[in-house]
Amino acid sequence: xxxxxxxxxxxxxxxxxxxxxxxxxxxxxxxxxxxxxxxxxxxxxxxxxxxxxxxxxxxxxxxxxxxxxxxxxxxxxxxxxxxxxxxxxxxxxxxxxxxxxxxxxxxxxxxxxxxxxxxxxxxxxxxxxxxxxxxxxxxxxxxxxxxxxxxxxxxxxxxxxxxxxxxxxxxxxxxxxxxxxxxxxxxxxxxxxxxxxxxxxxxxxxxxxxxxxxxxxxxxxxxxxxxxxxxxxxxxxxxxxxxxxxxxxxxxxxxxxxxxxxxxxxxxxxxxxxxxxxxxxxxxxxxxxxxxxxxxxxxxxxxxxxxxxxxxxxxxxxxxxxxxxxxxxxxxxxxxxxxxxxxxxxxxxxxxxxxxxxxxxxxxxxxxxxxxxxxxxxxxxxxxxxxxxxxxxxxxxxxxxxxxxxxxxxxxxxxxxxxxxxxxxxxxxxxxxxxxxxxxxxxxxxxxxxxxxxxxxxxxxxxxxxxxxxxxxxxxxxxxxxxx
Amino acid sequence: xxxxxxxxxxxxxxxxxxxxxxxxxxxxxxxxxxxxxxxxxxxxxxx
Numbered sequence: 388x389x390x391x392x393x394x395x396x397x398x399x400x401x402x403x404x405x406x407x408x409x410x411x412x413x414x415x416x417x418x419x420x421x422x423x424x425x426x427x428x429x430x431x432x433x434x435x436x437x438x439x440x441x442x443x444x445x446x447x448x449x450x451x452x453x454x455x456x457x458x459x460x461x462x463x464x465x466x467x468x469x470x471x472x473x474x475x476x477x478x479x480x481x482x483x484x485x486x487x488x489x490x491x492x493x494x495x496x497x498x499x500x501x502x503x504x505x506x507x508x509x510x511x512x513x514x515x516x517x518x519x520x521x522x523x524x525x526x527x528x529x530x531x532x533x534x535x536x537x538x539x540x541x542x543x544x545x546x547x548x549x550x551x552x553x554x555x556x557x558x559x560x561x562x563x564x565x566x567x568x569x570x571x572x573x574x575x576x577x578x579x580x581x582x583x584x585x586x587x588x589x590x591x592x593x594x595x596x597x598x599x600x601x602x603x604x605x606x607x608x609x610x611x612x613x614x615x616x617x618x619x620x621x622x623x624x625x626x627x628x629x630x631x632x633x634x635x636x637x638x639x640x641x642x643x644x645x646x647x648x649x650x651x652x653x654x655x656x657x658x659x660x661x662x663x664x665x666x667x668x669x670x671x672x673x674x675x676x677x678x679x680x681x682x683x684x685x686x687x688x689x690x691x692x693x694x695x696x697x698x699x700x701x702x703x704x705x706x707x708x709x710x711x712x713x714x715x716x717x718x719x720x721x722x723x724x725x726x727x728x729x730x731x732x733x734x735x736x737x738x739x740x741x742x743x744x745x746x747x748x749x750x751x752x753x754x755x756x757x758x759x760x761x762x763x764x765x766x767x768x769x770x771x772x773x774x775x776x777x778x779x780x781x782x783x784x785x786x787x788x789x790x791x792x793x794x795x796x797x798x799x800x801x802x803x804x805x806x807x808x809x810x811x812x813x814x815x816x817x818x819x820x821x822x823x824x825x826x827x828x829x830x831x832x833x834x835x836x837x838x839x840x841x842x843x844x845x846x847x848x849x850x851x852x853x854x855x856x857x858x859x860x861x862x863x864x865x866x867x868x869x870x871x
Numbered sequence: 872x873x874x875x876x877x878x879x880x881x882x883x884x885x886x887x888x889x890x891x892x893x894x895x896x897x898x899x900x901x902x903x904x905x906x907x908x909x910x911x912x913x914x915x916x917x918x
Contacts, residue, residue, distance in 0.1 A: 460878040468885030475889040479896070598875035639897050646893030653886030660879070 388534040395693045396533055399570075399700065400547045403563045410555020410562065416732040419556030419739055420487050420716050422634040426561055428643055431635050433565030435648035437705035438627045440571050440655060442524040445702045448656070450677035452663020453670075455603025456596070459663070461611045462604050464656050466618025471649040473623040473785075475642055480788060481632040482641040484857065488633075488713075489626045489784070490721040496787045496858055497795035497849060500725055506780060506802060507721035510626050513776045514710040515750055521710075522754040525703035531681050532696045537758050542751060544700070548708045549747030552715075553740050557634060560708045567701035572655060574698020578680065579658040581691050582665045590661050597664055613826035620777035620832065624784055626717075627709050711750070715743030778809035778831030786839045791859050797843030805835025 417423050426434070452459045486492055490507040493499055522541050529540030551559050583590040605611055622628070628645070635641040666679050674682040684695035719739040724730055730738070783801040786793045809831025815821040 457875045457878050460882055464882050465885060468882060468888070471889045472885065472892065475892045475896075478893070593875050600874060600878055642893035642897055643890070646890035649886055649889040653883060656882070656886070657879070 389532070392533045392693060392696055393535070395697060396529070396535075396700065399697050400543070402566065403551055403704070404547055406562045406566070407551025407554040407559045410551070410559030414736070416736040416739070418558050419736055420720070421630075422557040422561055424485075424634060425636050426631075426634045426640070427636050428640050428647070430561050430565050431631060431640050431644035432647045432651070433568040434561040434709075435628060435631055435644050436651045436655075437564035437568030437571060437701070438631075438709045439648065439652055440568070440702050441706035442521055442528070442699060442703045444655070444659065445571065445575065445699050446524065446528070446677055446680055448659050449663045449666070449680040450675070451603060452660055453666045453675040453679045455605075456594075456664065457598050457600050457660075458602040458605045459660060461600055462614045463618050464660075466615040467622050467656075468649070468653070469615065469619040470622025470625075471645055471652070473619065474628055474645045475649075477623075477629075477785070477788065478632055478635075478641040478645055479638045480858075481629060482635055482638050484633075486633055488717050488720045489629050489780075490717060492784065493787065493798060496793075496854060497798055498851070498854075499795045499799065502783075502795070502799050502802060503721050504725060505799075506783075507717045509776060509779050509802075509806065511714045511718055511722075514714040515746065515753070518707050518710050518714070518746075518750040519754040519757065521703050521707045522750065523757055525700060525707075526754070526758065528681060528696070528699050528703075531678070532685060532692070538755055541754055541758060544704065544707075545747060545751035545754070548704050549711065549744060549751070552708045552712050553744045553747070556716075556739070557712060560712050561634070563708065564705045567705040568651075570694075570701045571698045571705070572651065574694040574701075575655050575658045575662075577691055577694045578683070579662055581687055582662050582669065582683070585669055586665050590665055593664055594667075597667070609825065613828050616832055617774060617777060617826075617828050620781040620828075624777055624781035626713055626780075627706075629784075630713055711743060711747055714746050715739050718742045718746070774809050774813065774828060774831065775806055778805035778828065778835055779803075781805075782832065782835040782839050786843075788858070790839075790843075791855075792843055792848060793839060794843045794846045794848050796846040797839045797841075800842040801835045801839035804838040805831050808832075808834030 415423070448459060448463065451462070455462070484492065484495065486495065488507070490503045490510065493502040493506060522545055525544045526537045526541035529535045529544070530537045533540070535543070551563060555562075579590075586592075600611075601607070604614065631644060632641045635644055662680070666683060667675055670679060670682055670686075680695065681699075684692045716739055719735055719742055723738055723742070724735060779802050782805060783793075783798040786801065787798050809827050812823045812830045813827040816823055816827065
């Protein structure tokens with residue numbers, strides 16, 4: 388057991404718990420779900436950035452770059468940046484809708500509680516798997532770096548983040564994200580500085596064999612298109628980010644949240660690329676891959692080791708708390724409240740807290756089960772669910788938001804068709820060994836797009852002036868919106 | 872080598888686009904208009 392790192396870890400947990408207790412005092416359903424719709428630019432940028440950077444970024448992308456070099460750009464980074472651009476363009480419209488959840492957009496636009504419930508279910512299940520995987524990843528880091536037994540580390544991580552999320556809702560999640568975002572940035576930049584000094588300051592000297600774009604997961608231009616689609620769709624339709632538009636103080640904040648957040652993410656990713664490019668000359672070959680950044684932190688020890696440990700734990704918790712929070716709120720608002728429409732705000736608050744707590748325990752138990760049983764298929768399940776999320780949500784969401792002619796039937800067929808179009812080919816490839824040409828995302832996205840266009844054009848649009856005005860009104864920024 | 876730096880330049884260009892886009896869009900202020908009608912999550916008009 389490394390008691391120095393343990394002290395740093397415990398101190399960090401106490402700080403985030405204190406923020407949760409602070410958020411507890413702000414008891415209102417609007418506070419719990421959308422932080423009173425009054426989040427200013429610094430906190431908005433902090434929560435966008437911290438939620439954006441998960442353990443996959445800090446651990447996985449460094450590892451991928453150590454093995455596949457510049458292929459990280461077409462595999463992930465270009466697509467992510469396209470996703471940020473899409474989010475910037477959607478920000479004002481989403482903010483003006485004044486919704487409380489992403490699935491409620493379907494009911495507001497199409498008067499379709501069924502589509503609202505279906506999309507909420509897809510999102511909640513996807514998030515439960517996302518939480519479990521991240522918890523397992525965090526517990527591995529704690530085990531390797533601090534020496535805490537994996538199950539104990541996992542339980543500690545899960546209990547603390549569940550407690551502060553249940554207590555303070557989005558008010559606390561956003562504040563802990565702000566702190567976590569700063570610590571992540573600090574950890575990554577510190578690692579870059581140390582790597583640069585270890586390679587004699589020649590951090591920009593790129594080995595020719597690592598400069599190839601066609602490496603790792605990228606074997607052809609078809610792969611480039613597939614990964615661009617997955618990464619772009621995964622960001623543009625990600626409820627984590629869309630939900631933060633509802634909490635932003637105004638349209639100005641909503642747009643710049645993504646704008647400034649993207650600058651921070653760009654800096655972080657560039658640091659990750661150069662760290663990943665340089666580590667092969669500092670570590671033995673067997674330490675490259677997912678564990679490379681941890682081995683490097685351990686070999687350096689001291690302040691850098693502590694910063695990296697806290698940075699990775701922050702990356703895990705800032706993503707997991709958002710997923711857990713949204714899973715609790717969406718289950719309450721889009722599923723439970725549909726069966727009990729008479730529920731008041733205070734009852735909804737209690738139900739949301741209870742559901743968040745239960746989901747936290749379920750995720751913790753699931754993650755512990757996978758650790759104890761040594762199961763690895765959880766990562767496969769996560770990939771399936773994230774891809775399904777992009778296929779089932781991306782086209783119907785943006786189609787409903789931007790295309791006046793989209794109809795309820797078109798949106799439902801697009802969502803269900805996209806879900807099946809991705810899930811069925813992927814399952815056949817993964818579990819039945821059936822050879823299917825191309826990437827499953829082409830089927831999911833293609834069917835979703837085709838279904839939206841064909842079915843919408845073949846069915847009558849909803850004749851509702853309220854919907855028309857709300858979604859396709861003048862769109863001018865009001866005096867109140869620009870006043871801040 | 873060149874391929875790597877071109878790929879990096881493209882990423883930086885794409886990564887900085889949102890902040891430029893947000894700044895430009897936020898500056899395009901129109902004349903003040905009356906506040907828009909409020910709606911609840913079900914799309915009903917509220918006072």
